[in-house]
Amino acid sequence: MATIGRNGKAWRARVRRAGFPDLQANFPTKQQAKMWANKKESEIDQAKVFGKEQLELPPKLQRNVEPTIDQVILSYRQLHTSGKKEMNDSKFKTLGLSMRELRGIKISELTTDTMYGYADDRLSRVSASTLKKQCLAIGQAIRWSRKTVYRKVIKNDPWPDVMEFLTEEGMIGQSEERDRRLYKTPPVFAKLPKNFKGTEENLLLNTCLNTWGKLDWIYWMIRIAIANAMREGEIHRMQWSLLDLDKNVQVIKARKDPKRPKDQHVPITPELRKTLLEYRQICRPGDYLFTEIEKTASIGQRFKNLTDRLSYPAKELTFHDLRHEAISRLFERKPQLSIPEVAKISGHKTWSQLKRYTHLQAEDVAKKMK
Numbered sequence: 001m002a003t004i005g006r007n008g009k010a011w012r013a014r015v016r017r018a019g020f021p022d023l024q025a026n027f028p029t030k031q032q033a034k035m036w037a038n039k040k041e042s043e044i045d046q047a048k049v050f051g052k053e054q055l056e057l058p059p060k061l062q063r064n065v066e067p068t069i070d071q072v073i074l075s076y077r078q079l080h081t082s083g084k085k086e087m088n089d090s091k092f093k094t095l096g097l098s099m100r101e102l103r104g105i106k107i108s109e110l111t112t113d114t115m116y117g118y119a120d121d122r123l124s125r126v127s128a129s130t131l132k133k134q135c136l137a138i139g140q141a142i143r144w145s146r147k148t149v150y151r152k153v154i155k156n157d158p159w160p161d162v163m164e165f166l167t168e169e170g171m172i173g174q175s176e177e178r179d180r181r182l183y184k185t186p187p188v189f190a191k192l193p194k195n196f197k198g199t200e201e202n203l204l205l206n207t208c209l210n211t212w213g214k215l216d217w218i219y220w221m222i223r224i225a226i227a228n229a230m231r232e233g234e235i236h237r238m239q240w241s242l243l244d245l246d247k248n249v250q251v252i253k254a255r256k257d258p259k260r261p262k263d264q265h266v267p268i269t270p271e272l273r274k275t276l277l278e279y280r281q282i283c284r285p286g287d288y289l290f291t292e293i294e295k296t297a298s299i300g301q302r303f304k305n306l307t308d309r310l311s312y313p314a315k316e317l318t319f320h321d322l323r324h325e326a327i328s329r330l331f332e333r334k335p336q337l338s339i340p341e342v343a344k345i346s347g348h349k350t351w352s353q354l355k356r357y358t359h360l361q362a363e364d365v366a367k368k369m370k
Contacts, residue, residue, distance in 0.1 A: 004037065013025055015041055015044070115166065132174075139163065189313060204222060238288070267345055
């Protein structure tokens, strides 16, 4: 498992895996540290796939012999570890998991029976949408191998039949669209402080302050999420050097995109600007706003700890719900923002993606036409 963290002014990458020596190195940037860690994890996976005990490149692949699924994924990951075709961290790790759990299974053995048992076990740990993302990544690796490395030996692609079967069985599917907004009064199920009066937003922020104090990062991340509709990873990667508080514009690096992540210039809302100016007075020195946490997943976990303290039911409110709240507020602003203007802030590409955030009422449309 790779971890990335601060080491003075540098970024330290550390890779730990059972049966292999600990590896660590320092780099001037976080991106360089991530690239090194991904490369070392790939080399470790290589060593496991090819039965080696040391971190060394495998011999030339036997391209005339039918490969196993882990060898196919390994070849695919090697080509897409760096350069223009570099895959994102999430996909890289998803394929690494697939390599370990499906090791030794030949492509011709990827039948519906084989994958039904695997999918059934996997669903005890993840959602149907997460399993679908994993299956799509495996399918991409197989298609790529059929056209390149193993084009002579992989005659048929069994994966479309597997995907169709798992879909019919309801084992893979789309993620549930949530429309949870923050309540204007405290929720009835919440454990409230004595004599508390205010909104649900006030409740969350006051609980943060009373539990962890104003210096804790989750308090500021909640405020930023509500102010500018940013995703967890985007908040985690925020840098002062990418914020222009005079022009009220920020650069979001490698923003999520259907085809390829790319940098985007995004307007800073007045609420976000006010929050950033306050935070700059008390934050730790350094370019990154939040140096205390190594993984984006820690944000969701800390937010869950917060809602647990307030006795919220499981999954009643997630950190990502704050993005839905923020986008809904953007549509409610006066003067009203257009769809392209909201999309410029939220990062959505199409109207269909934003439609569920608008909460348009027939009465409001009628009033506009008077």
